[in-house]
Amino acid sequence: METPVSCLNDLLRPLTALLVAASLAGAPLAALAQTEQPPKRQTQQPQKPPAKPRTTTTTPAKPTAPSVAAKTEALPPSQVGIGTLAKQAFMVDPQTSTVLLFKDADKPMHPSSMAKMMTIYIAFEEINAGRLKLDTRFRVSERARNMGGSRMFVELGSEVSVEDLIKGMIVLSGNDACVVIAEGLSGNEDSFAERMTAKARELGMTGTVFKNASGWPADGQWTTARDLAVLSWRTIEDFPKLYRYYSESNWTYNNIKQDNRNRLLRTVPGTDGLKTGHTEEGGYGQATSAIRDGRRLIMVVNGMTSMAERAQETARLVEWGFRESANTTVFRAGDTVAEAPVWLGSQDKVPLVVAKPVQITAPTGQAVTPRVVARFDGPIAAPITKGTKLGTAVVTLPDNRVVEYPLEAGADVQRQGVFGRVTTMIRHYLFGWLS
Incomplete structure (x- = not known):
């Protein structure tokens, strides 16, 4: 017997498959590197990270970009719900399995740092099963220490607690923390990525393939907005005590304080997670969860052009979801x-x-x-x-x-x-x- 949560895919897939069939005809090529950078380290110069992948496409100079308010006057339409600046969008009330917003939500897209939610999910699962403890410590390898992009600045050869690594992945979006966890649990990142994909299938994420633990751009690594919404809800539902880490707005590690890139934690009432992400080709994205008066909404968007646009658009959509719909209790x-x-x-x-x-x-x-x-x-x-x-x-x-x-x-x-x-x-x- 399936509950409303487990019906999230089965009940809605026939309808939305028809809506998005045309959009599935072609898939984007490889993603580019994540560019959400942490602040520069104050105490010690880190080793030079590997070069980020670069695109060979040249873009002509653009005039001054219009404001977000101006853009919303002619928003690209969605298949379900209001128009949005996002290229992919999915909003659902998980308690009733009702889709409020759907825009190319089954179209393959780059997971970017939102892939970290699966790494975190597996870590939570290990903790719940008693195979891992928050004070378990994993050693930092050279590969982990040399990761580029967003980092928590772990020291080569040091041992870091699982709790610190969880905060490093969630609050600081640390690519280095993801590698430490992956190597600690599976020996190497490739094996851990296979485990991530297997878990995705188990959760019903049929359009997702992971190639690494952090979402660092890799050939063949894809997800969908709907799949990330499923992962978001399962994280909240399966790990209610551990989910609290997603609501931390800032954290200091190695004498470096960094803010959570999820600005809605500080600006939109009721927001308690989850994860932002960015690739040069895929744009800025975010998985968001917010709860008000006992009602929760989960939303995943991707394809925005800047951090500011992402913050304003996600806030606008969340407010719309709560304002324009409501739940009625039957029993x-x-x-x-x-x-x-x-x-x-x-x-x-x-x-x-x-x-x-x-x-x-x-x-x-x-x-x-x-x-x-x-x-x-x-x-x-x-x-x-x-x-x-x-x-x-x-x-x-x-x-x-x-x-x-x-x-x-x-x-x-x-x-x-x-x-x-x-x-x-x-x-x-x-x-x-x-x-």
Whole structure:
């Protein structure tokens, strides 16, 4: 039985596949290097990093760029939702699996530093499984120390704790931290990248292939906006205690203080993650999560032209999502959806309840009444333990999407005594009771 979270791909893929079929005809070529640079080191000159890949395409001089406000007057359209400056965009309410914004969200794009979310996911998974601890220390190799791009400035030969490496990847976007984790967990980065791709398939990220732990440009490394939204939600859902690291707005390591490049943490109420990224060819992107009054939205955008444009556009889209849509609660957690007949039980019926709230997303101010059908195999034989899954609530939304929620026993039902069972069976076979 799938929940609304696991339905994120299955329910929406048929619709959006039709919308974006034309856009999938051609894929971009190789990405260029990440250029989100950290501040220069104050205490010691780092070794010279490897040269970044460069494009051979020349671009003529451009006139002064118009402001973001001017650009929004004629925004490129989206297949679902409002127009946006982003080349790829995907916004979803994960609690209801409702897509609010879709623009080429299944089109291959460069993951850039947003790939680090998978490296972090695997590290979180190892911690939850008890195979890794926050105070576990990994040694810094020469390869890690010499990584270019954004860094946390680890020292060659030093040992760095897993907790510091997690902060280094999230807050500082450290490419060097990613290599240390990859080598510490898998021996080398290539093997770790294979593990990342395998985990992506396991999570349902069908359009993603990783080639390294940091998102450093590499041939054959791709993802989609939808896939990164799936990864974002699974991170929040699977690791609620560790997810807190994504909300840190700045951090100091090796006497160098750096701000989190996710400006929405400081400017948009409710923002608590996740990760920015940039390649010269793919543009500026960001995976964002924000929660207000118990409602969470997840958004992934890519293809902006500057950090400022990315910050303003992501803020505008998040505010639009919360302002123009709202959730209606159909059933609260513990509400009875139906009653099922009980066979040979101390009571004739057992309530079927939902463990989590059943909600639907609709435009703000619009009243929506879904159709709800309870499915179960009955009568249900006693004894029955409260919390046992007994059926499914099938919710059909006004747009004909179907979302399913598990139904559980809302009470314990004891088995009848010998005399009661005999009486019930006689009544059933002679008079058809419960038939």
